[in-house]
Structures are given as C-alpha cells and as structure tokens.
Amino acid sequence: MWGSEVIDREIAGLVDRSVAEDGLVVVLTGAGVSAESGIPTFRGxxxxxxxxxxxxxxxxxxxxxxxxxxxxxxxxxxxxxxxxxxxAEPNAAHRAIAELDATLSDRFVLITQNVDGLHQRAGSTPGRTYEIHGxxxxxxxxxxxxxxxxxxxxxxxxxxxxxxxxxxxxxxxxxxxxxxxxxxxxLWFDEAYDEAWFRLDSSLDAAGRASLVVTVGTSGATNLPNLVVQQVVRSGGALLDVNPEDNPFGDLARRVERGAAIRAPASQAVPELADRIAVAASAPR
Structure with missing residues (x-):
C-alpha cells in the first residue's frame, strides 16, 4: 500500500490517527462519484x-x-x-463506501448530494445515508x-x-x-435545507462528532456540504479530499494541519482509502 499512487505513508498515518480517536467517519459524496457511472451533472x-x-x-x-x-x-x-x-450501475467507489458502512456500523455516516440512489443500490444502509438533496x-x-x-x-x-x-x-x-x-x-435551487426532508441537523450533528471527513467528487458548491466540512475542521477532525480536479475542499485540505488532497478518480482512490480506514478501525487500541 505504501507504494500506491493513492495512499502514501503520510495519508495512511493521518487515517490511522484520526480513526483511532473513536469519532465518526463521515464520507461526503458529490456528482463526481456518479459521473464515473456515466451520470452527467445535468448542469451543463x-x-x-x-x-x-x-x-x-x-x-x-x-x-x-x-x-x-x-x-x-x-x-x-x-x-x-x-x-x-x-x-447506470454503482461503481467501485459506491461499493467500497457500502463496505465501509458495513464494517464501521454506527461509527459511519454517508452524506450524499447525489439523487440517483446508486449508494443504496450498492448496499449503503438507508439509516446512515443522508440524502441531503433528495x-x-x-x-x-x-x-x-x-x-x-x-x-x-x-x-x-x-x-x-x-x-x-x-x-x-x-x-x-x-x-x-x-x-x-x-x-x-x-432540493430545488430556490429552496433551503431542513431536517425533515434533507437531514440538515443530522448532518451537522455528524460533522460535530467526526474525527475524519472524506469528501469525494464534490466541489463544495452548495451550503450544507461546506458547513459539514467547516464543522469537522473546526472541531479538530481530519479532512481528506478525493477529486481528480482542484477544488475548494482540496485547497482547504492542503492548508489545514490535519488534511490531504488525493488527486485521483473516486473509483481508483476510494476502495484503497476505505480499506485503510477499515484496517485502522480494527487495530487494537
């Protein structure tokens, strides 16, 4: 794993330290994950x-x-x-996130901006999957x-x-x-997040209890994902950004003490990263 292009020694150490703190692991996904399954963003x-x-x-x-x-x-x-x-079909990133959900159980929350249902089709647990855009x-x-x-x-x-x-x-x-x-x-462009429909309070609560947030395929263009990431960083949690392109979350991950940006497609990076998180979670304390 040390020789891979995705998980180097520094990132592995950051994962190990943050997961050892017993906080939640939060994965935040955006359109980039679904794009690798052939779903366009529909904003173009x-x-x-x-x-x-x-x-x-x-x-x-x-x-x-x-x-x-x-x-x-x-x-x-x-x-x-x-x-x-x-x-469309779930890709390797969707499947790896679902496996991490099963491994970490109550220590895991998935917050997704995607409305396509591919996470659930891959096996993510509905109760731990917050579809913040519906x-x-x-x-x-x-x-x-x-x-x-x-x-x-x-x-x-x-x-x-x-x-x-x-x-x-x-x-x-x-x-x-x-x-x-x-x-x-x-969630339409002229509407606001709430708890009843879009898990606003639940997402912010998870962020407040997280020791690690992994952002995948999202540029942080909407309000709640930004609030989640800011809350994790403000509380001292670690930030890992997975995205083949530069983006605000990656820029933030490079600036904070406990952060790193992984410039690779989700289907390449997430399975390897999820494996490292699962290993760290099972290590003796």
Missing part, C-alpha cells in the same frame, strides 16, 4: 430544457417557481433524468397535504426529450390523498 448542456417556446437552464428548471408555472414540464425533465439513472426515486405532495414520502410508481417510464406525459402518467403523479400534483423529492 445535457440539462437544458424547453418550456413552451423558451429554453431554460437546469438552474431555472429545478425550482419551485418553475414547478408552480409548469409542473408537467418539470416532471418531464426529471423523468428524462430518471432514464439516465436507471441505465432522491429521484421518491415524490411527495406539492401542497403538501401530508409529510409522507411516496415511491415513484414503477409504472412511470423514463421520458425522451419533448415526450409529453400521458393521462395515465399524470394520474400516477397526483397525490393519492388530495389530488394535487406530486413533486420530485429533491
């Missing part, structure tokens, strides 16, 4: 969408304001994304008349671009209690 050209005669960016489509104006168009965009997600596989009443999350019906197909919903699909996308539109269970 892939996500542009036509509503009426106008073409909108993903940042305009994925909003409560747009849903209020054009719910069917917004649902069409999400069902188009669903088709891409259904074709899930494409679930929906809820848009009013809301209830707090229950509903599974997206299996009968709902993925949609091609510009393919309209059928009457039957519209019916399946209405709330069974009040008859209003359901909405995708995702």
């Amino acid at each position: 050209p892939e996500g542009y969408w036509t509503v009426g005669s106008a073409v909108h960016t993903p940042q305009e489509i994925a909003t409560a304001a747009m849903f209020a104006r054009a719910p069917e168009a917004v649902w069409g965009w999400y069902l188009f994304r669903l088709g891409v997600v259904r074709e 899930s494409l596989g679930r929906m809820r009443c848009s009013e809301p008349c209830q707090r229950e999350l509903l599974p997206l019906p299996d009968e709902i197909p993925a949609k091609d671009r510009d393919e309209a919903l059928t009457d039957h699909e519209r019916q399946l996308l209405t709330c069974p209690r009040c008859g209003a539109w359901t909405r995708p269970h995702v």
Whole structure:
C-alpha cells in the first residue's frame, strides 16, 4: 500500500490517527462519484430544457417557481433524468463506501448530494445515508397535504426529450390523498435545507462528532456540504479530499494541519482509502 499512487505513508498515518480517536467517519459524496457511472451533472448542456417556446437552464428548471408555472414540464425533465439513472450501475467507489458502512456500523455516516440512489443500490444502509438533496426515486405532495414520502410508481417510464406525459402518467403523479400534483423529492435551487426532508441537523450533528471527513467528487458548491466540512475542521477532525480536479475542499485540505488532497478518480482512490480506514478501525487500541 505504501507504494500506491493513492495512499502514501503520510495519508495512511493521518487515517490511522484520526480513526483511532473513536469519532465518526463521515464520507461526503458529490456528482463526481456518479459521473464515473456515466451520470452527467445535468448542469451543463445535457440539462437544458424547453418550456413552451423558451429554453431554460437546469438552474431555472429545478425550482419551485418553475414547478408552480409548469409542473408537467418539470416532471418531464426529471423523468428524462430518471432514464439516465436507471441505465447506470454503482461503481467501485459506491461499493467500497457500502463496505465501509458495513464494517464501521454506527461509527459511519454517508452524506450524499447525489439523487440517483446508486449508494443504496450498492448496499449503503438507508439509516446512515443522508440524502441531503433528495432522491429521484421518491415524490411527495406539492401542497403538501401530508409529510409522507411516496415511491415513484414503477409504472412511470423514463421520458425522451419533448415526450409529453400521458393521462395515465399524470394520474400516477397526483397525490393519492388530495389530488394535487406530486413533486420530485429533491432540493430545488430556490429552496433551503431542513431536517425533515434533507437531514440538515443530522448532518451537522455528524460533522460535530467526526474525527475524519472524506469528501469525494464534490466541489463544495452548495451550503450544507461546506458547513459539514467547516464543522469537522473546526472541531479538530481530519479532512481528506478525493477529486481528480482542484477544488475548494482540496485547497482547504492542503492548508489545514490535519488534511490531504488525493488527486485521483473516486473509483481508483476510494476502495484503497476505505480499506485503510477499515484496517485502522480494527487495530487494537
């Protein structure tokens, strides 16, 4: 392991020391992990969408304001994304994180910005997986008349671009209690994190109890991931950033005393890093 391009002696020592402190190990994942399974971020050209005669960016489509104006168009965009997600498979990073979850049990928390469900398909424990941006596989009443999350019906197909919903699909996308539109269970750009839907308090609590946070494939472009990382560092925990590109979390990891940046793809770096964390967790104290 010492000779690998991912885990050098310095990083291994940082892992060993932080895991020996008995705090939580928190893994924070972003779009870079899913990109290695072939899922684009949808913030680029892939996500542009036509509503009426106008073409909108993903940042305009994925909003409560747009849903209020054009719910069917917004649902069409999400069902188009669903088709891409259904074709994807968990990669080596997803599987390694799930194995680490099983090994560390209550010492582990996964915080993910991804809405594709690949972590759960790889075997991550739902109770220790905080989907802070929601899930494409679930929906809820848009009013809301209830707090229950509903599974997206299996009968709902993925949609091609510009393919309209059928009457039957519209019916399946209405709330069974009040008859209003359901909405995708995702955090939109004009909405705020909360505990009930997006595990705000739970994520910050985990950060406060963590001795190590590993950020994987995320640039820290949204608020809660930044708060999590800042809380861990402020509490004296270690920060490891895994990303093939430079990013704010990697820059921070290089500046803090207990930090390191690993410039490698998630599917290469995470399995090796997870193995080292598991070995450190099983070492005699």
